[in-house]
Amino acid sequence: YFAQHQVDELYVDETPIDHVRRLRPSKTPAQLRAILGGFGIGTEQAETLVGRLSGGQKARLSLLLATIDAPHLLILDEPTNHLDIESREALVEALTAYSGAVILVSHDMHLLELVADRLWLVNNGCVTPYEEDLDSYRKQLLSADKPAKKVAIKAERPKPASREKILSLRSDVRKSEARLEKLNEMRDKLAIKLADSALYDDTRIGELATWNKKYAEVMEALERAEALWLAAQQKLESAENH
Template sequence: FIDRFKAKASKAKQAQSRMKAIEKMVTITPPEEAARKVFTFPQPDELSPPIISIEGGSTGYTEGQPVLSRLNLRIDQDDRIALLGKNGQGKSTLSKLLSNRLVLFEGKAINSSKLRIGFFAQHQVDELIVHETPLQHMISARPGVMQSKLRAQLAGFGLGPDQADTEVGRLSGGQKARLSLLLATLDAPHLLILDEPTNHLDIESREALVEALTRYSGAVILVSHDMHLLSMVADRLWLVSNGTVKPYEDDLEAYRKMLLTVEKPVSKNPKPVKEAPKPKRANREDILALRAEVRTAEARVTKINDMRDKLAKKLADPALYEKDKVGELEVWNKKYAEVMAALERAEAIWMGALEKLETASA
């Protein structure tokens, strides 16, 4: 925090305060933290950008009755995109188009020839074979692979020896969701599309998913009502509304307020405002959860910084400024601006997490 913000006027005071706190610290052996759930996503090889490009596209379920039209979209492998929009506007339709479950009615789409796509939707949990075990699902997906390796992969998604040999019908909703996530990522996809991935996950598993997506080097398309997941993972926002998809220029907080804004009649006899209850003192589990949130937020800042550095290097290439590259230059400049906006949001989330941890630890 000090290295990053000591030269920034608005945060220099906080950096100085932390510097003094560090100087007073005595080095001790840290206590062991509670065992945390983790997901381990296989990392894909790198493809040349863009991995998907759509121009003038339209799609839907019945020819002549498009759900989405006027689609002009580009996805690169380092993108983290959240799809925003009310239910029924076409978020799942776009997810199906990008995962090749729907076709374009019109327009042009170009996919990288080596592109692998992983797709997870909440309904897939119900499509698992209930009388088979997770290990049997893995054997079907990876015939010929040693069972010890398959069990290790299951363990990497929080499905230990007991769960691996238990029929799916007897597993919890969260265990089924983790199995579906594992099956969706087996091929190390370059693009991972997740439609409501946290619906069946407990808090620890949600945090594990956030950390796994932060480390993951492929592109991510997220459809979720979980604002925490979106804020920690996404650095680009697309709004699906009025039959099309456009970049959302504001942030998630503005989007949340827009959704919550409902005109309410003014009460003639307003009820007296109750005093807010005093906050409870944070316990050890709360502190551990806040530390995990800080770690994840800091990792997100680091990842976006790396993306910014790569884009800056790209924009420093003189060849990009030749006359026939004007369109490409515009795309890279726009992406750089989006990444810088995402970095600002990520830093704000990181600072907020640090402040919550400091307040709880006081």
């Protein structure tokens, strides 16, 4: 299991080789460096304190620690949240090289386009195979918030949007982005809570159900917010291009 917040749980005052040695104490320094090298962490970075590594190097190290026992199945829960471009690229490279099966839960369309072989849609408490592509899914999200109505087609050339209209649309986009950011933060906090193994004790079944319900509610709100953001972005682009 790998979630983005695990990057923040690395020991910043230790080196990558220290992290791997803790899990493989019988390995020689050369063998430890070879393991790290397999995930793109070179000799110099292997001896560098984690606190001084780049975001991409930290992401590689976290994924290495999650897969060091060669699991046949890797579950990734929103792994790219708050990652910089380098970290995202490092994650894509690592997933492409990974030989096992991967279940990837993400709203990151770019990541899904690069690594996903099959798509499954989580909606209304159900998980079903999604036979279309991601472009079709984007259109589905946009159309879900549009009322069905007939539009009379006119041959008139659309009038350029006024400056006030464009400023208003930009404001809508910013508000949508702020809403998405807030929901992502809520989702991340809930994911950390649900990653606590103590929560799965038999004596805490009721508490676990409560947190799972909250997580599901946030995910539904996030899906709606994403659709609204896409719609706002599309309106802005349309106005700016006319």
